[in-house]
Amino acid sequence: MHETTDFRDKMAISRAIADYRRGRISRRTMLKTLAAAGVALSAGPMRGPRAWAAPARQELTADQQPEEINAWLTDVGGQFSGASIKVVSEETPPSRAIINLKAALFEELTGITVNWEVVPLDQVLAKVSQDAATRAGANDIYYFDQAWVGRFINDTFDPRELLETKPDLAMPDYNIDDFLEPLVLHIATYGDKMIGFPCDVPIFMYFYRQDIYDEMGLEPATTMEEYLSNAQAINEAMSADGTYGTVGQMKSGHYSLETDMTAYVWSHGGSVFTADGICSLNDEWAVTGVDYMRELQQYMPAAVTTYDWGGQFTAIQQGQGGQVITWGEDFPGWDDPANSQVSGLMQPAPLPANTAQRPPEEAGFEEVPDLGHQGGSTYCLSAYSKQADPAWIFLQWATSSNTQTLASVIGGGASPMRQSTFDDPRVKAEEEVGAGTTRHFPQMLEVINTRMGTEPHLPQWPLIATDIIAVELGKLTTGGYGSTQEGMDTIKRLVDEAAAS
């Protein structure tokens, strides 16, 4: 049998990667093999684990905060010394970062105690809904996923008004215009009401395995077709060894499946609603998008039908995917050499162009169709808070430029909300392979500004997204419907019923 050198190299590479993933050889040995086979790893400078010596907890001191902010916290915040405020949120990178920052940089200076309760996402929704519906004021600061923004517009203070009506409590140089406009518009605003400050923006980006692309001679896709054919090529070459073309978050009955679907529907010219508020998930564009997703599914591991975002994250981390379009906040975890098999191997690339695109004016409920699906969230001041003043001071501090910069630098993947954070030299300094990398930020900023897709935000949306679409689509992607059209017809009917009620 005739073997070309090229083919032998490829075999050696894929074997080395497979061995590495199974833990049979060290990362160093694998990289050596790859280098021998001529794979150039231009993944950016690698730093040894010791090099990114962390600013340890005890080193977090007030001198990491501008003098005038410290003074404001002491003087203005100090008036409320002894107060105790309550926050409830999901466990997200920025939330955890702020929890870790607040003791040294806020509580010590103001004397205000912040009780921050972290619970899983659906528990947040349940707790916040109870609090708002009964106006109990049990929590002073709410954490809202963007999907709920339409539901809670009457339950929070508009921060723009607070900045005006409470000038004596306003943080110096807070600069509300520093927040990226798309985030304010689509995560924190519904109708005319701004419900709070954006605090987090996981957003769909395109990541690929540089080693695999180089080995197979693939280029980052610029169109959806190329993206699909790349997935197919990788899957055919490597799936037997456990690396699939791509991975998805397609857990039936879970919100994550809906987020994947909308991205592909949007990138093929569809939308969830038309401008007159009628569900259009069964029109030809939407069906094309869903068909595209189902085609991609063939190049994913079989387990994707039980993967939510966490499952997908782990799969990529385990080296199971050659490429993926998903949350940018996953990236630092993949780059983390201690936990990831693919540290330094994943690369961000610009999102492929949409095959077709529906302008936002033709979609309903403030939906914006585009591939860069965002899943942002906000911190908001509860309208029922019994300690609105100290809570407002905390809210400003938590969302201020310096705090968000620190959160981006120390947290594993907390993403900036503000232009000044993207530009901050402390953030730029972390653009290297490692657990807290920020090397995907430039691409992320690009997606936020030019490719961001946003779900419709009617008040019934949580029900529609997490139940109707997630369940019926789950049926469809596991062969429960005769055809895509049939499944999407059902979804359209159920969505329209729910939207009308």
Add this chain to the structure above:
Amino acid sequence: MTNADRVAALEGRADSYPAREQLQARGGRRLLSSDRAWVWLLPVVLLLLAIGIYPFLYNIWNSFREFNPMTGRIEPVGLENWQRLVSEIVEPAGRVRGALWTTAVYVVSALAVEFALGLGIAVLLNSGVWLAGLWQALLILPMVVPPTVAAVMFKVLENPDYGAFSYYLQQIGIADKVEPLLGGTGKYALQAVLIPDIWQWTPFFVLILLAGLKAIPSEPLEASQVDGASAWQTFWHVTLPMLRPMIAVAVLFRLVDLLKVFDYIFVLTSGGPGTRTEVISFYAYQRSFTTIEWGYGSVLGLLIFVLALVVANLFVRVFKVAW
């Protein structure tokens, strides 16, 4: 051996009882020295009423209200939630109808396997094996893992690509990567959620039934053997009937708890694919916590309550539980 014999055997111990006078001197216990049953029962009844009655009444009241996403308030809706329940049971494609069927399959499978395995293991451990205490202590451990955590464990173990359990199943040729336990078209989704349930709750039967076996007096067993009965006959005609009360309690409680189980389904399949593993308690959980339809959640909660009531009642009658 009769009870009279046993009493006779015990006569010798009577002097070890504290004298009546002595006890009465400890005033606090005087009440408990009476034969008035309510004194003995009242604390339990009060606790159960205090914690139990309010949620029950609240849910009845709440079932006539619903959270309105448009206003963000809870508003009275009359019989709407109950009508919805009826329609979701009556319609062939109704969610509740499907969920009830899935629940039946889930509960019966889990109960049958857990009981059979649990009884077998309990009998084995009671058959004079060495280190029985150690095996028993080890066997109880799965119960100590919180179900939410156990579900996360099995999510990894059952993963076709990096799960140890799936790996070994693949090695012996039982499972493959195309139609795995978790994923694919979800052909084995129900099995996937039943495995952690069985792993965790078989020990429940082991614990109760073993304690029950230990409590059976040895005399009837010996008598039966003297009479020449075979091991199976002794087990069937002596051991099992004497174990009956413990079996009844264990099965009843597991039955009631199974009707409320949702952790494994929540973590492993979210009720999917589609609604294939959607049991009624998971559906109720979704209404109350994910889609924020509290009123309807209350209705489903009451449905589960009534269901448990009916099933338990049937069980008590059919198996002539002697309370």
Add this chain to the structure above:
Amino acid sequence: MSMSVPALAAPTHPPRQQRAIDWGRVVRTLVAAATAGLFILPILWWALASVKPTQEILSVPPKLFGFEPTLNWYRVVLGNADPTQFNVEATGSVGRGSGGGTFFSIPYLRDSAIVGVGSTVLVLALALPAAYAMSRFALRWRKDLAFWILTQRMMPPVVAAFPLFFLFQQLRWIDAYHGLILVHAAMNVPLAVLLLMSFFDEVPRDLDDAAMVDGATRFGAFRNSLSLVRGGIVATAVLAFIFSWNEFLLSLVLTTGVVRTVPVASSTFTTAFATEWGYLAALGIASMVPIFIFILVVQRHLVRGLTLGAVK
């Protein structure tokens, strides 16, 4: 089959054979060991995970040897060490410079232990007299009462949680140990009463009568019969403790993080993006060890049932 037949018949003490090796017993022991081993495998895997670096945790086939064991997960979970001081072990979602605060689990273990022990003691204190009375006194409505007690376990926590939350809010019992203890006790009392009742039923009533004829009070008779249902008490206690230890939903809704039990804390170890396997495993194993020792200590009472007690 042939090996299991003697197993079924054998009473607590199989009739002693000659000095020859009891092969049946050897085989039964091996089967018991194998069964226990099978059930314990996932926990062994979990224990291994708790001393492995993350990369090794998900490797297949699972490695028993050949990895560098680490105690770092335990140092953070039990010792409040700063994860970043281990550098390499700092996980993605923890990031650099952040504390081990959320993973430091001694407070969670403490809260779980207080609630678990408290509710178990309360359950036994209430259920034992009740079960005894139901077994001994001629109650016309014994059957109805027993069934009513059973019904108190039927309301799913999914819908009981919110009303209890409102109730506790009024009573200012949110984040209170006694609140959780009462709720967990109410959850476990039905099982305890009915289970203990079955055990009391096995004790011949004549024993009490004989005792009382001899001058014991009703309470004395009750106290004496306790030693005869020791097995049942231990089984009940173990179950009540385990059910309280594992309870998730009520503990979540009725607290706001000031009090936080192990299952609630564990649920936050699965973050929006990743699961902290190492910390989860370390906490799981750490919380299992004391319970395992407890079961080992008390299980000898399970072995001595009525028979021994009665003919001592």
